[in-house]
Amino acid sequence: MTLLGQFCLWLALFAALWGAGVAFLGRWQDRPDLARSATQSSYGVCAALLVAALCLWKGLLSHDFNIEYVAQYTARNLPTSYVLAAFWAGQKGSLLFWATILSIFGVAAQAMTSRRHEGLLPYVAGVTNVVVAFFVITMIFSASPFERLSFTPEDGRGLNPQLQNPGMTIHPPMLYLGYISITIPFAFAMAALLSRRLDTGWIHAIRKWTLLSWLFLSCGITLGMWWAYVELGWGGYWSWDPVENASLLPWLTMSAFLHSVMIQEKRGMLKRWNVGLIVASFLLSIFGTFITRSGVIASVHSFTQSSVGYFFLGFLVLAAAAAFALLYSRWPLLEPEARLESMASREAAFLFNNLALVGIAFSVLWGTLFPILSEAVQGTKITVGPPFFNRVNIPLGLLLVALTGIGPLIAWRKASPANLRRQFLVPAAAGLLVATVLLALRIRDSYAVAAWALAGFVAGTVGQEFWRGARARHRMHGEPPLLALGRLISRNRRRYGGYIVHLGVITYVCAFAGMAFKVTREVTLAPGESVEMRSPFGHTYRFTHLGVSQYPELNRFVSAASLEVRKDGVSRGRIKSEKRQHRDSFGRNTFEPSTEVGIRSDLREDLYVVYAGSVEGTDRATYAITLNPLVLWVWIGAGILIAGGLVTMWPGGPLIRERRGVGGASEAQAGYEAPLVGAGLGE
Amino acid sequence: MTRREWLRLAALGGTATAALPGGGRRGHGAALFGQGTGQPAAPAPARASPSAPPGAGDKLYDPSVVQERGVATSGDNDPAIKELERRLKCTCGCNLDIYTCRTTDFTCTYSPALHREVLALRGEGKSADGVLAAFTAKYGEQILMAPRPAGFNLAGYLVPGVLITLAGATLAAVLVRRSRRIAALSAASEGGSSALAADPAGQERLRRALADVED
Numbered sequence: 001m002t003l004l005g006q007f008c009l010w011l012a013l014f015a016a017l018w019g020a021g022v023a024f025l026g027r028w029q030d031r032p033d034l035a036r037s038a039t040q041s042s043y044g045v046c047a048a049l050l051v052a053a054l055c056l057w058k059g060l061l062s063h064d065f066n067i068e069y070v071a072q073y074t075a076r077n078l079p080t081s082y083v084l085a086a087f088w089a090g091q092k093g094s095l096l097f098w099a100t101i102l103s104i105f106g107v108a109a110q111a112m113t114s115r116r117h118e119g120l121l122p123y124v125a126g127v128t129n130v131v132v133a134f135f136v137i138t139m140i141f142s143a144s145p146f147e148r149l150s151f152t153p154e155d156g157r158g159l160n161p162q163l164q165n166p167g168m169t170i171h172p173p174m175l176y177l178g179y180i181s182i183t184i185p186f187a188f189a190m191a192a193l194l195s196r197r198l199d200t201g202w203i204h205a206i207r208k209w210t211l212l213s214w215l216f217l218s219c220g221i222t223l224g225m226w227w228a229y230v231e232l233g234w235g236g237y238w239s240w241d242p243v244e245n246a247s248l249l250p251w252l253t254m255s256a257f258l259h260s261v262m263i264q265e266k267r268g269m270l271k272r273w274n275v276g277l278i279v280a281s282f283l284l285s286i287f288g289t290f291i292t293r294s295g296v297i298a299s300v301h302s303f304t305q306s307s308v309g310y311f312f313l314g315f316l317v318l319a320a321a322a323a324f325a326l327l328y329s330r331w332p333l334l335e336p337e338a339r340l341e342s343m344a345s346r347e348a349a350f351l352f353n354n355l356a357l358v359g360i361a362f363s364v365l366w367g368t369l370f371p372i373l374s375e376a377v378q379g380t381k382i383t384v385g386p387p388f389f390n391r392v393n394i395p396l397g398l399l400l401v402a403l404t405g406i407g408p409l410i411a412w413r414k415a416s417p418a419n420l421r422r423q424f425l426v427p428a429a430a431g432l433l434v435a436t437v438l439l440a441l442r443i444r445d446s447y448a449v450a451a452w453a454l455a456g457f458v459a460g461t462v463g464q465e466f467w468r469g470a471r472a473r474h475r476m477h478g479e480p481p482l483l484a485l486g487r488l489i490s491r492n493r494r495r496y497g498g499y500i501v502h503l504g505v506i507t508y509v510c511a512f513a514g515m516a517f518k519v520t521r522e523v524t525l526a527p528g529e530s531v532e533m534r535s536p537f538g539h540t541y542r543f544t545h546l547g548v549s550q551y552p553e554l555n556r557f558v559s560a561a562s563l564e565v566r567k568d569g570v571s572r573g574r575i576k577s578e579k580r581q582h583r584d585s586f587g588r589n590t591f592e593p594s595t596e597v598g599i600r601s602d603l604r605e606d607l608y609v610v611y612a613g614s615v616e617g618t619d620r621a622t623y624a625i626t627l628n629p630l631v632l633w634v635w636i637g638a639g640i641l642i643a644g645g646l647v648t649m650w651p652g653g654p655l656i657r658e659r660r661g662v663g664g665a666s667e668a669q670a671g672y673e674a675p676l677v678g679a680g681l682g683e
Numbered sequence: 684m685t686r687r688e689w690l691r692l693a694a695l696g697g698t699a700t701a702a703l704p705g706g707g708r709r710g711h712g713a714a715l716f717g718q719g720t721g722q723p724a725a726p727a728p729a730r731a732s733p734s735a736p737p738g739a740g741d742k743l744y745d746p747s748v749v750q751e752r753g754v755a756t757s758g759d760n761d762p763a764i765k766e767l768e769r770r771l772k773c774t775c776g777c778n779l780d781i782y783t784c785r786t787t788d789f790t791c792t793y794s795p796a797l798h799r800e801v802l803a804l805r806g807e808g809k810s811a812d813g814v815l816a817a818f819t820a821k822y823g824e825q826i827l828m829a830p831r832p833a834g835f836n837l838a839g840y841l842v843p844g845v846l847i848t849l850a851g852a853t854l855a856a857v858l859v860r861r862s863r864r865i866a867a868l869s870a871a872s873e874g875g876s877s878a879l880a881a882d883p884a885g886q887e888r889l890r891r892a893l894a895d896v897e898d
Contacts, residue, residue: 234779234787241778342862343855355851363843370830370839378835383772385780385828392843414862520765522755522786527741550744559749581748592790593748612789615754617746622755624786 002067002146005055009140012048012099015041016133023126027195035122039110042125045132046103053100056093056145060086066152069093069145075158076585077555082159085169088176089159091293091308092145097173098289099135102128102180109184109209117205123191124184131183138311155584158555161594164582167227175220175247179285181213182250186282186323189275193326198271198333203261206278210261211649214254215642221247222638233597233610235520235626237634238512240389245368246288252361253281256354259407263347266412268337272327273354275334279323284361286316291368342414349407356400363392398450401509404502405431405458408465423464430460451513455506462499469496489647497648504641507633514630524615524622535627537604542566546574548611548619557581559593561611561621565600575600577611577623606631750789758802767811768801771818772828780828 019041026034056069060083065071073086073093088094106128110121139145162168185206192202224247225237238244257277263270294309340347367384374382409423434456438449466485469492473484489496517536525531525545533541546562559579565572577598582590598609608626615622743749758764768782775793777784781801785794804814818826830836 232787234783236783239779239783340858340861341865343858344862348854348858351854352851355847355854359843359847359850362846366843367839374830374835374839381823381825382830382836383778383825383828384830384839385772385778387770387829388839391829392840396843396847520786522759524752524754548743548749550748557745557748559743559745579749589748593750595789610786612786613750613752614743614746615752617743617749617751619741619743620754622752 001055001058001064002148005052005059005146006140006144008048008052008055009136009144009146012045012052012103013133013136013140015044015048016129016136019045019129020126020133023122023129024194027122027126038122038125038129041129042103042106042110045129046100046107049096049100049103049132049136053087053096056096057084057087059146060084063156065154065156066148067145068147068149071149071153071156073156073159075156075555075590077583078156078158079164079554081166081169082164085163085172086159088172089163089168090145092139092143092147094172094176095135095139095143095308096145098176098180099132099139101177102135102183103132105181105184106132106187109187113205117188117201119195119197120188120191120202120205123194124187127187127190128183131187134311134315138308142307142311155586158582158584158590161556161580161582161591162231165227165231167223167230171220171223171227173220174216174223178213178215178217178220178247179250179288181209181216182254182282182285184209185213185278189278190323190326193275193330196330196333198330200265200268203264203274207261208649210254210257210278211645214251214258215645215649217247217251217254218638218641218645221251222635226635229631230597230599233595233624235518235608235610235624235628236515237631240367240386242368243288243292245364245389246284246291249284249288249361249365250281252357252364253277253284256357256361257281259350259357260354263350267347269340269347270351271334271336272331275327277358279320279327283316283320283323284365286312286319290316344410344415344420346407346410346412346415349403349410353400353403353407356396356403360393360396360400363396364389367392394447397509398447398454401451401454401458401506404505405454405461408461408499408502426464427457427460430463431457445513445516448513448516451509455510458502458506462502465499466496493650494648497644497646497650500644500647501641502644504637504639504644507637507640511630511633511637514633515628518626518628520624520626522612522622522624524620526620531625533625533627535605536629539568539605541607541627542569543575543609543623543625545621545623548614548621555582555584557583559611559614561619561623563598563609563623565607572600575607575609577609579611579613601632603632605629752789758805759798763811764798764801764805767805767814768798770815770828771797771801772826773797774822774826 019038022034022041023038026032026036026038058064059067059070060074061080063070063074063076069090069092070086073089074083078086086093088097106125109124109128113121113124188202188206188209192198221244224244228234228239229237254277257274260270260277261274264274290309290312293312340351342348367389370384371382374380405427409420409427411419415423431453435449435453438452443449466488469488470481470484473479473488474481477484479487489500519533519536521531521533523531523543525543527545527547530542530544533543535541542565544564544566546564548559548561550557550559552558557580559581560576561578562574562576565575575598578596579593580596581593584590595610595612598607598611600607606626606628608628610624610626612622612624614620765782768785769780771781773779773781773784773791773794774797775784775791777791779787779794781794781797784791785798800818801814804817809817815827824830830839832840
């Protein structure tokens with residue numbers, strides 16, 4: 001199996017190099033046969049990598065502990081779902097996962113792209129093949145998942161207990177899918193630059209890819225937050241760790257692109273900026289991978305330091321140099337077709353929104369790299385942790401939330417004062433009302449009040465947009481309100497899906513602000529003893545220690561400490577936190593004991609209980625109990641955001657019906673088919 | 684890879700351990716088959732001695748798999764101590780602050796010791812700044828979760844804000860200037876459109892002005 005796997009890696013490498021070579025040569029010499037060969041090579045690369053992936057999975061499932069990777073990350077008694085997930089648990093397997101998925105995306109890009117953009121496809125195949133080749137080279141020469149041991153251990157080391165969580169079976173792949181899929185928009189951008197086809201065709205070709213990538217990143221980041229919250233036991237979900245930051249960076253630049261691309265579609269402006277954002281997103285995804293795998297910056301999430309980091313650094317530098325040189329060479333071809341006319345225009349609001357998003361990305365990158373810079377300049381090692389990031393980024397985040405509400409309220413090109421008054425009245429009143437109520441409730445955390453007030457303002461904006469649109473349909477077509485709302489969304493998916501995404505974002509913001517009020521207490525309780533805590537919502541919780549049970553379970557020995565919970569005197573059941581000592585199939589302890597958090601969620605607050613340990617080996621237990629306000633809304637916000645994203649990118653709708661001859665041009669999706677040449681002046 | 688290399692790699696914590704908080708940290712020493720090798724996973728009763736005196740707690744069946752903890756004190760819950768510890772970094776390599784580490788990673792031996800150090804310094808009557816200064820003197824600047832806003836560190840705090848403000852101000856200035864020009868042009872065209880239409884020189888001026896705006 002390892003021989004076949006290794007052979008497939010070499011095969012994939014040659015196919016990718018061939019594909020890349022003939023793609024550029026074919027277009028350069030205008031030879032369709034070579035261009036076709038490049039496109040077909042993508043299928044060959046994908047097939048070879050799929051076989052290699054199957055070889056690794058076969059090794060994992062058959063417990064072939066002679067394979068170093070299998071012995072390192074699995075054990076005989078590891079549940080099958082985690083054996084399968086071990087594929088991406090380690091550095092080497094995750095590289096194979098990355099290359100395989102990228103090759104699948106490369107094939108999908110070839111197969112699913114409209115024939116209108118056929119001219120770009122050989123270059124797209126060339127660029128994706130270059131990236132795949134890089135990953136395969138890294139595996140072959142530095143981190144092969146098929147490396148064998150000179151002996152066969154009787155059992156593997158097993159998967160780290162903290163990775164044995166359902167979240168870890170899906171969080172890394174989601175994040176990887178986000179990182180990986182950015183390559184496709186990047187490949188289209190490079191193809192457009194190389195082929196000099198710099199109209200908006202390439203933008204249309206990548207619209208769904210960028211949304212898909214952004215959605216995967218959103219899911220991956222949120223799942224990572226959820227995993228950190230339920231598994232790590234520190235009572236939070238975001239700690240501004242360099243690896244967390246690295247996942248946020250491309251998400252921010254992709255968010256900026258998703259907004260600024262509308263200006264290019266509507267008005268033919270910001271072409272250079274948009275190409276720059278796509279290039280930056282791709283480079284940041286590689287940068288994130290470099291941080292995670294190089295060990296250059298200390299992080300709790302990173303893989304061990306290895307030579308892989310040098311490969312990534314080299315690739316990052318080369319890719320940046322090539323992309324920006326190409327962009328520079330095509331600079332004159334990216335002239336805008338119109339100019340911004342007014343501060344009071346949606347274009348200007350989007351520009352400021354882009355400034356805020358890119359500004360936050362820069363400040364996060366700056367903070368992440370500042371320890372290295374400081375050491376180089378001052379020779380002193382420093383730490384840049386959450387206090388720094390919160391101080392720098394919270395004001396920028398609040399500015400961004402404000403712009404989220406302002407953008408949709410302003411007309412394209414230029415808004416009149418009367419228009420502004422009419423548009424801003426309700427949202428501003430909503431924001432002020434929220435602020436007044438919070439201040440009346442004596443909430444004095446200024447950031448939290450500002451966050452919730454701005455969230456009220458954005459909710460007012462979105463609510464007003466839905467209300468006016470649905471009311472217009474109700475008046476024009478006589479549709480009942482709910483039907484009018486449904487049709488409003490389905491006929492303008494991009495616009496109203498975007499508004500739903502905004503609702504998701506403000507739900508996140510409200511939940512984040514809630515963390516300012518969390519209450520934590522450490523207590524030591526003997527069985528029968530109780531402790532009372534008062535929550536930020538004014539409830540009184542009484543926790544009574546019931547005792548500690550110990551029992552074997554699956555691949556671990558569990559010590560479970562239980563508390564009875566009473567809320568305002570009413571019993572709310574039991575909550576349990578565990579210590580888990582994982583053991584291999586021979587009953588031998590593996591890893592340090594890990595902690596499983598006990599969580600009870602409702603819409604207001606989470607009870608978050610951690611069994612810290614016992615006093616002198618008795619069932620007198622020490623707990624860390626946290627009352628976390630509004631945490632459930634983080635996950636609800638994620639659901640809203642993802643739903644909005646899906647609405648936005650859902651296929652079909654009026655545009656397709658129109659192409660098929662059903663429906664009229666008036667039903668075309670807003671912003672999608674706007675005239676681009678000389679845009680704006682004639683609108 | 685040889686047996687020796689494999690065992691050494693595993694003893695160092697390996698990739699999976701290092702990929703996580705608590706994993707691959709100094710002092711934790713996650714060994715391949717560490718901790719009581721050969722210990723059986725036997726079924727266990729909840730308690731071994733159900734008749735222990737009240738308050739003292741009963742012995743656990745297997746205490747070795749549960750971290751030893753002292754009784755929580757008022758110092759552990761003191762908001763001022765918590766706030767102070769959130770500004771100091773644990774030295775175990777976890778990247779977390781002392782408070783978060785000691786209430787999260789119960790295998791860490793560093794954060795409880797650092798916590799005791801904070802309590803001792805506070806006990807000596809040192810102010811929060813005094814404690815931070817004492818820690819900085821002992822462990823270096825790196826012990827602070829955020830660099831002091833002084834000297835070169837100021838660049839860390841100010842550069843993002845300054846750049847964003849400058850970019851925003853430039854953008855706003857360009858937009859304001861452009862909108863004023865357009866407003867002036869439209870006023871001129873409303874007032875003298877007929878005259879301009881009849882006057883070739885006026886038309887040339889208008890063409891130049893429009894070209895200027897386009898640029």
